[in-house]
Amino acid sequence: MQQTAADDKIYLVMGGSEIHYYISLGWALQNVPLHKTVVLVYIFRPAFDIAMLSRVVQPSDNFLINAYRRGRREHVLTSSELHVRAEKLIVENDDVAAGLLDLIVQHQVTTLILSSMIDRIYGSEGKILEKLEKQAHPSCSIFYLHNGNLISTRQEHDNVYAVETYDLPSFGSSQCLSGSSNNTGDTLSSFFRDSCSTGSGFDVSLLDNLSLENTTSILHDTRFSVVFDHESLNTFKGETASHLNVVGQSQEFHQAFHAKCVEMGIESVFRLDCKKFQKKQWMLIYRWHHVLLFTIRVLDAILTESKQNNISEAVKEPIRLLLNLASKIAKVMKSPEKLFCILNMHRALFDATPILTRVFDAEFVKIEVGGVVAALNESARGMLLELKILVQTYRPQQELTQGSVLTITEFLVKYIKLLVNHTGNLDPILCQGQADDLLNIEGVNLTGRLVSGIIADLESVVQESSSYVSEGLKFLFLVNNTDFVLRQVEESDVRLMVGAHWIKKRHNNIKQYMRDYLSSSWKQVVRPLETATTSSQKRLKNSFLKIFYPTPSPLRSFESALNKACKSQMHWKVCSPVLRVELRTNVIEYVVQAYQAYRDSLEESVRGDLEDLEPNVKSKLSDLFEG
Template sequence: MCNCQTIMPSYEAEQHIIAATQHILKALGASKNLSDEFKRVLTELDSHLSTMTIITETEGGRFSEIEEQLKHAERKIIRWESDPCLIWDSGPMEATEYLQAVNEILIVIESLGGLSLSENGKPKEIALRAQNALQRAMSRLEEELCHILFQHKQYFKPQYVLLHSRAEGVFYDESFASVEDEIVDETSQRDGEDRESAECYLDLVDPCVIPNIKSIANVMSASNYIQEFCEAFIDIQREALYEYLSVLEMEKLSIEDVLKLEWDCLSRKIKKWIWIMKVIISVYLASEKRLCDQILGDFGSFNSFCFIEISKDSVLCLLNFGQAITTGPQKPEKLFRLLDMYEIMADLHLEMDSLFSEDNGSFIRIEYHKLLSGLGASARETFMRFGNAIASDASIRPFPGGGIHPLVKYVMNYMRLLPDYCDTFNLLLKDQDIDESNAVVEIDNGQDFSSSTSCPMAYHLRSIASSLESNLIDKSKLYKDDSLQYIFLMNNIHYMVKKVKDSDLRLFFGDEWIRKHIGKFQQHATSYVRATWSSVVSMLRDDGNTNLKERYRRFSIAFEEVYKNQTRWCIPDLQLREDLQISTSQKVIPAYRNFVGINNRNVSDKHVKYTTDDLEELLLDLFVGSPRSLHNSRRR
């Protein structure tokens, strides 16, 4: 059966219960049969009830004041729920009033916290209303925060500075046949603007709204909603970082994607990665860290927490690309990109350690240093494989014309790039063993090693050059003609010397190495003249059995045979070619002139096929790499 009796509000019921209890106590106290002890207890209980009456009456008055304060704040909160405009877009006064309303709700909640609240009744109702209004206000502040961050984010798009590496154009195939001799003519900017620190701070959010964001953070923190503030802040800033990486054209590639790329494409992506790493770490993340500190620096570790949550995915994505590079095959042309990656990470490691210095960022520091170490190991292994490949490069056919072998061009142009990385190489190679017999530098009495000629890199470079020279000797033996062997060795050793003299390699090889190898190619030139022209000139000698006509004829035949063969031979260096032509003339022309001068009266002109001037002209046709016949020669 339904109970239709009106339920008395809790506050009024409490007053009636206290009054009834006090009436009973007075009736009991009038009895004369009570002991003194019992009367004392009754007196104390009556005093306590009187106190409760005073407190309850006081609370009742305060509840009215608190409820009125809550109603005032609720009106402000509710008004904005029906307004499509955003509070902070409506002006500073509106924002201030809204925050003030939230503070009033907090005051109500704090005031109720000091009073006794029964499970039902007016005080409990006020408390629930206050909590509900606070939740609605916090949701609105989250929306306002996201809008402010999104609406006032700021980007910068630094001009992409192409890393003009001197290694541009260096590529390798198994025969060392694909190489350009002029790759080193490109200007290296590694020690110029590209190596300058890009460290600076940017305003990722318009500075004029920072106070607004901080005011929201302060109110949400006071309301115990700082976690919700951080989550909204992280979501917006993390998305902004993703978007910025997209602006910088950084692709998210898996290890499998990276390994499938052709070298030219991969090289471009590595150069862009190097640039992006510098921009993101030195500029963007430094600025993000500062923004987190500006807004959340007063809230304990929340600033560090937010920064790491914002940045970790993007940083790990960048590191994963680097890890993929170390996983791929270690071909020689990859060395310079590995060194560039290693150096930029070494340059930035202090900044990374500072950005992620807290314990909760240690896993990022660990991954960063793991990649740095991996790049160093990969670069070192690639360099060692390069040296081994030179020593083991074999040919089954001689190189046509005895010119400069592609292996020599490749190796010397490759080595000319390495001094740019001297400090890094010395660090990576300091513990690597090397065959000292291949790397020794001959010195004059009293001459000391310089620091550059005695550093680890210098030993390795000279060892590579020694392996190359040994390989050239083996390749020269493929020529059946001894004279062509000397031309081949002369050409290639001269090329090695020229590349060393005209570059920073001179600092690592030393002047004595240069002098020794100048002597070597000069000796090969002398051996060529002796091996080729001694037998030709010997045809002019009187052996006691051959008449003058026959000696003229034999000399002409021998000369023509040499001419026919050696116009096909090649000496690419003009000065070296001219020097050898002069040496050859000094061997041939005086002997021929003397022979003709002595015997011109004893033989008719029809038996003298070539004059001295003819021979001098014909000798200028040698070593041009273009076969000629005596019928289309420049004889005058």
């Protein structure tokens, strides 16, 4: 088999119950690129029982084994129906790890995906994953599908840990927030690179993550009031179990705790390698503040239940790992949308300080935790300065043919709303260090000054961008962008930051832009009619001139100009439905009024011989601004 052909195939190991099959299949149907072929790998162990229909079936029951094979064909048919290229491959081997290693060699597999629960499914106590990590050919990129995440842990790679979150149809979802960098890293498989999104620096979808908006503490969330047992506390290295003496332990509580660990990705964050941050790893970093507070909750329970004021160094290790990770995160270059990850980390450390003081001595909290907080503060200010530079140097990447809202406008408005949600975190950060360049406009507080400055920079960008288009489209463009910002401000707490005067001024600006649009786009259209309805002395002069310089009739000139204007504005768009109706009404009134004035100026006998163009005019103008 040629290597290029092998690269075009993604090998997805299907294992466990039927629900596991369909979770894996659902992920593949959602995420495998159309130009790739997904090979569904089923592991059949002849020497072991096959569970089916609530009874144990021995391998000698050939008719049921055949049914097993037929059921797997249904998965291929399902893939085909959804236009995903799929093949089926059954590996027959009592030793699952050996079977997969042979598969990699025989088929020159370059991308292998399997469930992170595979050891539990086959009761191998970690041997499958360990063997694959150590013995699989280095050319094969191995990923584990865990709770909708792709995880890579091959030690041969520089990128020891990478993750991407996808939506799993019908089985719950988690939102994906891509980083702004286009570099996905050479260590990822070709499939992994193809699956990555590479949004621009001002892609508003980068801010569509609910964790960015979470500014409230989860420290006292009752969902975390569960019983901890030794097995569940493997996430915390297991040493904490000896400190727990909690009554009423039950399997349900144990399962609830374990499920919460999986949901939050706690173990993944603890294992995160900091040597080389890439955009896939940020999916884990966004969970840092949840993991810290969850860990603090566990330690608080340990202290309370054991009635001791100190605990072993091993139990403190998760906190040290998290602080070390936060310190490294603060030092790396980050794109602006990751500011909210930093702010959530800052808030989490603030909320955790009282319990940290109980767990560690005050000197440790002052030096270690204080050092991390200072680094996060510096990082946040640096990211805001970087944002300011990016905004001030922004140029539209596409021609503004419709006059609609700029990408940067949508991004910054969402960004500003998130900033206001984090006022409690931002004000202390902005009052320290060098932040004067961010606070050059007056405001109700430091965050208000920051927000006002960003809005002022955005308005400068919009004004400059408007100079790149024609006169009429320019004012429509200004209407769209100013109205979008104004509506979003009025509907959020940002209005408290900018004040009533700012809001009133923008309302007036929109009205002026609409008047300027009418004048620049439609005055030339009605001019032939207005000229024909001037004073009798001027009409006599114009009639005399026509003897020597014949011109079309006013109505013919008007119709020609109207058709030309409507055609040129066919793709122009007003984004707000309310403004669209208002502006369209203004245009119709402006043009129809000039037409009616012209008809009224004609002799009654002449007027009766003319076709009434008003219905046709209104019909043409009613199609404007739809884009």
